[in-house]
Amino acid sequence: MSTSTSISLSSTQTCSKCNSIRIALVVGRVKDQCFQAIRGKWYEGYPSLDNISAGDNLDFAFCLDCGQIQGRFPVSLTWLEGAEEE
Numbered sequence: 001m002s003t004s005t006s007i008s009l010s011s012t013q014t015c016s017k018c019n020s021i022r023i024a025l026v027v028g029r030v031k032d033q034c035f036q037a038i039r040g041k042w043y044e045g046y047p048s049l050d051n052i053s054a055g056d057n058l059d060f061a062f063c064l065d066c067g068q069i070q071g072r073f074p075v076s077l078t079w080l081e082g083a084e085e086e
């Protein structure tokens with residue numbers, strides 16, 4: 001696969017939560033037609049949420065055993081949530 005991703009997934013990567021080797025990587029080219037929502041506030045545009053986004057792509061890896069999305073958590077407050085507090 002030639003698509004560049006933000007998540008470098010090696011064949012030896014294990015789940016950060018349960019240590020399973022069953023990690024699935026998903027990359028989808030959505031460009032500016034990605035819908036994201038937090039607590040009912042919707043945004044249409046390029047993927048922007050940490051751990052699932054890379055430029056034009058939805059790009060994430062998750063564990064097929066426990067469901068954990070691989071990445072760094074907690075994600076700091078997003079602008080979608082900040083706008084909600086105004």
Ligand SMILES: [Zn+2]
Nearest residue numbers: 015018063066
């Ligand atoms: Zn897991």
